[in-house]
Amino acid sequence: MTILPVTDQLLVRTRIEAFMADYVHAIDADRLEEWPNYFTEDAVYQVRTRENHECGLPLNVMSCSGHGMLRDRISALRTANIYEPHVYCHLIGPFRILDCNPGSAQTESNFQVIRTMVDGAMSIFACGRAFDTFAIGSDALKLSERIIVLDSRQIDTLLVIPL
Amino acid sequence: MTEVSRADRALRAPAFTWPRDDTMRVPYQVYTDPELYALEQQRLFRGPTWNFLCLEAEIPNSGDYKATHVGDAPVVVVRKMDGGISAVLNRCAHKGAVLCYKPRGNIQEFNCVYHNWVYNLEGKLQAVAFRRGVGGKGGVGADFDQSQHNLEPLRVTTYRGLVFGTFSNLTPSFRDYLGDELLKCVDRVFIKSVKVLGYHSQVLPNNWKLYAENNKDSYHASLLHVFHNTFGVVRANMGGGIKLSANGWHHLSYTERTPPNDDATGREKVRSLKEEYSLEDPSVMEHRLELGDRITNSIQTVFPTLVIQQILNALAVRHLIPRGPERSELLWTVLGFADDDEDLLKVRIRNNNLVGPAGFISMEDGCVGGFVQRTAKVDPSAETIMPMGGRGIEPSEGSRVTEAAVRGFWKGWRECMWL
Numbered sequence: 001m002t003i004l005p006v007t008d009q010l011l012v013r014t015r016i017e018a019f020m021a022d023y024v025h026a027i028d029a030d031r032l033e034e035w036p037n038y039f040t041e042d043a044v045y046q047v048r049t050r051e052n053h054e055c056g057l058p059l060n061v062m063s064c065s066g067h068g069m070l071r072d073r074i075s076a077l078r079t080a081n082i083y084e085p086h087v088y089c090h091l092i093g094p095f096r097i098l099d100c101n102p103g104s105a106q107t108e109s110n111f112q113v114i115r116t117m118v119d120g121a122m123s124i125f126a127c128g129r130a131f132d133t134f135a136i137g138s139d140a141l142k143l144s145e146r147i148i149v150l151d152s153r154q155i156d157t158l159l160v161i162p163l
Numbered sequence: 164m165t166e167v168s169r170a171d172r173a174l175r176a177p178a179f180t181w182p183r184d185d186t187m188r189v190p191y192q193v194y195t196d197p198e199l200y201a202l203e204q205q206r207l208f209r210g211p212t213w214n215f216l217c218l219e220a221e222i223p224n225s226g227d228y229k230a231t232h233v234g235d236a237p238v239v240v241v242r243k244m245d246g247g248i249s250a251v252l253n254r255c256a257h258k259g260a261v262l263c264y265k266p267r268g269n270i271q272e273f274n275c276v277y278h279n280w281v282y283n284l285e286g287k288l289q290a291v292a293f294r295r296g297v298g299g300k301g302g303v304g305a306d307f308d309q310s311q312h313n314l315e316p317l318r319v320t321t322y323r324g325l326v327f328g329t330f331s332n333l334t335p336s337f338r339d340y341l342g343d344e345l346l347k348c349v350d351r352v353f354i355k356s357v358k359v360l361g362y363h364s365q366v367l368p369n370n371w372k373l374y375a376e377n378n379k380d381s382y383h384a385s386l387l388h389v390f391h392n393t394f395g396v397v398r399a400n401m402g403g404g405i406k407l408s409a410n411g412w413h414h415l416s417y418t419e420r421t422p423p424n425d426d427a428t429g430r431e432k433v434r435s436l437k438e439e440y441s442l443e444d445p446s447v448m449e450h451r452l453e454l455g456d457r458i459t460n461s462i463q464t465v466f467p468t469l470v471i472q473q474i475l476n477a478l479a480v481r482h483l484i485p486r487g488p489e490r491s492e493l494l495w496t497v498l499g500f501a502d503d504d505e506d507l508l509k510v511r512i513r514n515n516n517l518v519g520p521a522g523f524i525s526m527e528d529g530c531v532g533g534f535v536q537r538t539a540k541v542d543p544s545a546e547t548i549m550p551m552g553g554r555g556i557e558p559s560e561g562s563r564v565t566e567a568a569v570r571g572f573w574k575g576w577r578e579c580m581w582l
Binding site for chain 1: 359360361362363364365366367368387389390393437440442443444446447492497508512513515516519520521523526527529530531533
């Protein structure tokens with residue numbers, strides 16, 4: 001790990017915070033076709049439960065590797081899958097920077113998702129931690145890995161919109 | 164009928180009678196009525212049924228336990244010191260506190276945290292704290308008989324690494340319960356030692372029986388699920404069929420990857436066949452033949468609440484837990500084989516995008532039960548109708564366009580419930 005000067009670390013933090021604000025707003029605003037573009041071409045995206053994560057079990061609730069699988073998740077929910085319409089409101093916590101060097105950074109952050117169904121019923125749908133790895137370019141950030149660890153193993157009804 | 168069930172019937176007869184002799188129609192009341200729900204816990208889940216407890220692979224060592232449920236009753240299943248398996252109601256005989264409140268662990272004995280009553284792994288009461296009081300004062304009375312306060316035991320049986328329990332002495336042997344033909348279907352999947360790849364839990368906004376029916380309903384598979392129909396996992400014109408136990412309680416529905424069949428009736432214009440839909444990365448649908456046949460989809464039920472699933476290389480047992488009249492929880496234990504190599508494990512993990520709470524296929528079963536549940540109270544005496552494949556519970560070779568297995572489920576329900 002290369003230790004960056006404090007001012008550079010602050011710059012990275014600011015860029016990550018702005019990037020992830022854009023990321024969650026794209027989901028919450030139903031601009032889901034933009035979602036894969038937040039990832040590198042070969043990125044890994046996984047949603048798993050804390051129980052499996054802590055027991056070292058490989059099962060994920062959702063596993064994608066690469067843009068193709070990310071886009072398939074969106075095309076499936078747009079055209080193939082049946083579910084009741086609903087929206088998310090993501091609330092994301094401060095980013096702990098676990099590692100930061102000139103080309104990449106790793107963070108851990110809390111998140112919460114409030115789900116509102118089409119009839120107005122609202123619930124805390126998910127909460128937990130996100131472990132993100134960013135590829136840092138001079139003018140753009142991309143997620144090269146995003147591992148979402150859900151605190152609860154229970155998922156109410158179904159998970160179709162990504163986190 | 165035994166004396167016990169006669170007494171039970173007299174005490175708890177609900178204001179409900181099944182409307183006719185067959186099970187082609189089902190009254191909506193069975194999905195909402197709290198009295199029927201309570202009666203199910205007694206007559207069905209504590210009745211002559213083998214209920215899934217866990218996999219032997221989850222409790223390999225002496226003292227390993229897993230907390231589970233039979234119906235909505237908490238049960239704990241434990242590997243004994245002699246290597247056998249016992250199961251007890253997870254409730255202290257003293258004040259009723261749950262004994263094992265963590266989902267799994269390793270114990271030498273059951274030790275209630277509330278008042279330190281201690282039981283051996285068979286559930287026999289071993290010690291009562293301060294039984295003789297302190298300093299000659301307090302303690303139990305002279306008439307207290309320690310041998311009368313054991314944990315409530317279940318009979319346990321294992322088959323191919325699956326562990327089942329029953330509260331009833333009337334339940335036949337597991338072999339007789341499931342029958343030889345369906346036992347062979349268990350053998351087909353549990354061909355060698357399994358390992359657990361992880362767990363899911365899906366909370367369903369519906370009575371448990373709506374999900375039990377969904378699993379028995381081979382008619383819906385290619386109609387609801389675009390992924391089944393469009394990608395040829397389950398399509399009405401593919402080979403396969405359904406098998407039923409002689410009493411109709413248990414079933415298997417399977418589909419084989421057969422040469423394309425251009426029979427127009429199998430390509431009926433239905434929403435779920437989207438010929439223009441494709442995946443950018445079809446590796447989610449990769450299938451390595453590993454069970455000695457070309458079956459793409461095999462869903463087997465063991466009455467009342469177990470499903471054994473093979474969808475491509477996604478193997479799992481699903482255990483359904485009632486959580487009140489209008490809610491249930493589906494616990495998925497996702498499996499691989501102990502000797503899987505890295506590549507096969509990757510195939511399984513990718514295939515598991517099809518199943519579980521976010522499964523391209525299974526998510527839809529998560530919501531359709533709720534669609535029925537919300538209309539069930541409109542008129543509880545109104546009925547659903549299941550006319551596909553006749554009125555009876557005949558198996559169907561070569562076609563899954565039948566609701567026979569669902570009718571078989573209701574036959575089992577009526578027989579257990581004395582209704």
